[in-house]
Amino acid sequence: MSGEFNLIEKYFVGRQKQRNDVLLAAGDDCALVQVPQGLSVAISTDTLVAGTHFLEDADPALVAHKALASNISDLAAMGATPAWVSFALTMPEPDEVWLAPFCESFFSLADYFGIQLIGGDTTKGPLSLTLTVQGLVNPEKALRRNGARVGDRIYVTGNLGDSKAGLDVILSAQQEDKPYASELEQRHYLSSPRVLVGQALLGLASSAIDISDGLISDLKHILKRSNVGASIDVSTLPVSNELVQFLGSAEQAQQYALSSGEEYELCFTVPEQNLGAIESALAHCGTQITCIGQIRPEGMFEIHTQGKALDWTLSGYDHFN
Missing domain, CATH: 3.90.650.10 (PurM-like C-terminal domain)
Incomplete structure (x- = not known):
């Protein structure tokens, strides 16, 4: 088993209780989720890059909180309930000293908001994090940017x-x-x-x-x-x-x-x-x-x-x- 898969198994797989609407999470080519009747999926993707959004020597626990919280905030702005997240991690070398506190903070916040990691990717390169969060909302009530009226x-x-x-x-x-x-x-x-x-x-x-x-x-x-x-x-x-x-x-x-x-x-x-x-x-x-x-x-x-x-x-x- 390669270093990449060792890291995935050790730090990202089996860290959370599975949501009832997750039919298949990490471990296959795609995740499978089930959307409750009458709701739509709100989706947002964001990337954080070392040197732009955080310093390379920043506390990884703080970086994890910032990365996930900023994405969950997009769901909040739509009135959506957080449900699932996919996470792509790029780093120069496997670094367990960095990953351990990062994942502890990441999953702590994810569990607090009831959002489950359902997949992602790891690759070698300059340190960056890309998250795609998904939430559930009634499409007829979702908060948007185009509804403001004079006098509001x-x-x-x-x-x-x-x-x-x-x-x-x-x-x-x-x-x-x-x-x-x-x-x-x-x-x-x-x-x-x-x-x-x-x-x-x-x-x-x-x-x-x-x-x-x-x-x-x-x-x-x-x-x-x-x-x-x-x-x-x-x-x-x-x-x-x-x-x-x-x-x-x-x-x-x-x-x-x-x-x-x-x-x-x-x-x-x-x-x-x-x-x-x-x-x-x-x-x-x-x-x-x-x-x-x-x-x-x-x-x-x-x-x-x-x-x-x-x-x-x-x-x-x-x-x-």
Whole structure:
């Protein structure tokens, strides 16, 4: 048996209890799954590359959490229930010292969300991870990007900006002495996919997206698909006290909140008639939500603080810049 198959058998096979809808998992040319009647499969694929999404010497347990959590977040943005994941791993050489903590973290998070590894691949090359997650959702209720309408309120979950500050710490040793540097670095890696929030929003939210490239960039995807504009009050942006202390000013924290990528919080819009139902629907989720603005007519996009216009020039993350 080759080293590749030894690694697969040791670290990836038989690590989880099999879901009832998995007819055949790893060990054959394809996995076989069964989709419950009335539901559709939501599918998302993402790649993380060493040197681009994480440093090569990063803690493999943190890398595993980030890789899987970021993909589950895509399912959350559609209101889908996580079900299955396929995983392709490319690494320069078999490295069990790296794989052991990686797999421990990966399967711990997978089990928490009830998502089963059903297949994948391993190959030799520069370190990279490609995951394809699949979830189940009623196609008539699935959250999309094209449903926002003028007058809808714009909400976000959690706090924003911490991930960008954490990345600052990772990339520059000079940042390590700032207040809360260690906590913010951890938050960069350890996001919490808002699966319960996404499910609670079904039938209430008019559109949704997860914040992976920065609020200001991801919100514009909703605006483009829905043919609308937006007005954002930056004074309402949820920023942590740790972020303000780290940066030294509330204004810079607000700018981080608008531009920070890899947050994996949700941005969603809610029609006025559903505003009263939102807080009660999300009460069991234990997740903070904040209204940060309102949908406006197409072509309008303004950032202001309590009505005072701001001329900030900000952009989110671009994989090719």
